Amino acid sequence: MTDWSDTEIADLAAALPAWYAAHQRELPWRATRDPYAIWVSEVMLQQTRVEVVIPYYQRFLAAFPTPGALAKAPEEEVLARWSGLGYYSRARNLRRGAGLVADAHRGRFPSERQAALALPGVGPYTAAAVLSIAYDRPHAAVDGNVIRVLARLFALEPPRDRSMPLLDRLADRLLDRDRPGAWNQAMMELGATVCTPRAPLCDQCPAASACRARRLGRPESFPAPKNRAESIEVRGVLLLLRDPAGRLLLERGRWRLLPSLWLPPILADAALAPSLPGLSEAGDLPRALANRGWAERAHELRPLGAVRHTITRHRIRLDVVAGRSREAFPTEPEQEWVDWSALAARGRSSLIEKALRLEQGVGVSDPARPESGRVRRRTAEAAGGQR
Numbered sequence: 001m002t003d004w005s006d007t008e009i010a011d012l013a014a015a016l017p018a019w020y021a022a023h024q025r026e027l028p029w030r031a032t033r034d035p036y037a038i039w040v041s042e043v044m045l046q047q048t049r050v051e052v053v054i055p056y057y058q059r060f061l062a063a064f065p066t067p068g069a070l071a072k073a074p075e076e077e078v079l080a081r082w083s084g085l086g087y088y089s090r091a092r093n094l095r096r097g098a099g100l101v102a103d104a105h106r107g108r109f110p111s112e113r114q115a116a117l118a119l120p121g122v123g124p125y126t127a128a129a130v131l132s133i134a135y136d137r138p139h140a141a142v143d144g145n146v147i148r149v150l151a152r153l154f155a156l157e158p159p160r161d162r163s164m165p166l167l168d169r170l171a172d173r174l175l176d177r178d179r180p181g182a183w184n185q186a187m188m189e190l191g192a193t194v195c196t197p198r199a200p201l202c203d204q205c206p207a208a209s210a211c212r213a214r215r216l217g218r219p220e221s222f223p224a225p226k227n228r229a230e231s232i233e234v235r236g237v238l239l240l241l242r243d244p245a246g247r248l249l250l251e252r253g254r255w256r257l258l259p260s261l262w263l264p265p266i267l268a269d270a271a272l273a274p275s276l277p278g279l280s281e282a283g284d285l286p287r288a289l290a291n292r293g294w295a296e297r298a299h300e301l302r303p304l305g306a307v308r309h310t311i312t313r314h315r316i317r318l319d320v321v322a323g324r325s326r327e328a329f330p331t332e333p334e335q336e337w338v339d340w341s342a343l344a345a346r347g348r349s350s351l352i353e354k355a356l357r358l359e360q361g362v363g364v365s366d367p368a369r370p371e372s373g374r375v376r377r378r379t380a381e382a383a384g385g386q387r
């Protein structure tokens with residue numbers, strides 16, 4: 001399978017657990033064997049950094065301590081607790097999965113791989129992580145960090161998306177079957193703290209003597225870069241429309257990129273004809289307002305600047321426009337005027353936070369906002385690095 005000798009494999013089998021015992025970070029999900037808690041942590045850690053996840057994890061488990069509690073909670077409340085972590089389909093899948101665990105598995109995350117894989121949002125990595133850590137099942141968990149470590153240990157050249165079966169076999173070959181949970185976490189920890197994407201700390205690595213990428217003198221060139229899908233540019237206008245009481249108009253289900261969140265109206269328009277001074281690439285705003293039936297309702301329109309946001313492959317730029325309505329006109333289904341306290345209770349994207357910060361910067365205040373008048377800071381949605 002590789003050119004590693006049995007002695008080198010045995011050395012790593014001894015060195016990695018010893019290194020992990022001495023150097024592992026204290027993380028809240030490492031203090032439990034509760035499969036539900038480990039599941040929650042693994043879902044949160046997908047696409048999100050450890051330091052961002054910790055407070056969310058603690059608050060989420062305090063609010064929903066069991067799969068049953070999570071399954072019974074309204075989706076809106078779950079999304080609100082998730083707000084700021086981004087990638088909201090993770091939260092919806094977790095809640096649906098919790099319902100299945102509560103109903104079909106007596107409230108306990110299943111201990112068999114096939115049953116775990118049948119849960120929404122649970123793929124081979126999450127199943128292996130939960131089963132090995134909570135139940136000592138001998139499944140190798142291969143996440144992005146482990147892929148990088150393996151590719152370097154064995155100097156694997158092919159792009160990672162074409163070498164997964166080999167990486168899975170190597171991970172399985174190395175797995176400590178007596179302590180699979182600790183082994184998996186050690187591999188992930190090595191990738192997160194020592195074998196980092198850039199400037200790996202090879203002189204601190206327990207695998208340094210056998211690592212083939214290090215011998216070649218170019219560890220950073222492994223694994224080969226992934227073929228990235230092209231990004232999609234999205235342009236539009238985010239409308240902060242307030243009624244005479246200062247409430248914001250929010251709606252849900254109208255913007256395809258975040259269909260489950262309550263958002264200010266986002267008017268995406270293909271025509272790139274600036275229609276207000278200071279508004280760039282925002283489209284034909286009057287026409288977009290007319291399309292929504294708001295041409296006579298939105299007044300005192302003022303461009304506040306632009307916000308940028310990324311959702312998967314979509315690179316979004318929205319021109320933020322503030323406006324006033326002379327009345328709280330009747331809303332349609334999935335559309336509401338909300339004050340600050342209601343807004344704070346909603347599951348909302350950091351996109352809203354960015355827009356509100358722009359509004360705050362030009363002195364518009366929400367009468368119902370907490371006395372500091374400041375938008376509550378939320379951790380930015382993180383992408384990329386995990387653990």
Ligand code: SF4
Nearest residue numbers: 195202205208211219
């Ligand atoms: S020796 Fe360097 S490149 Fe090899 S696994 Fe360790 S940190 Fe990564």
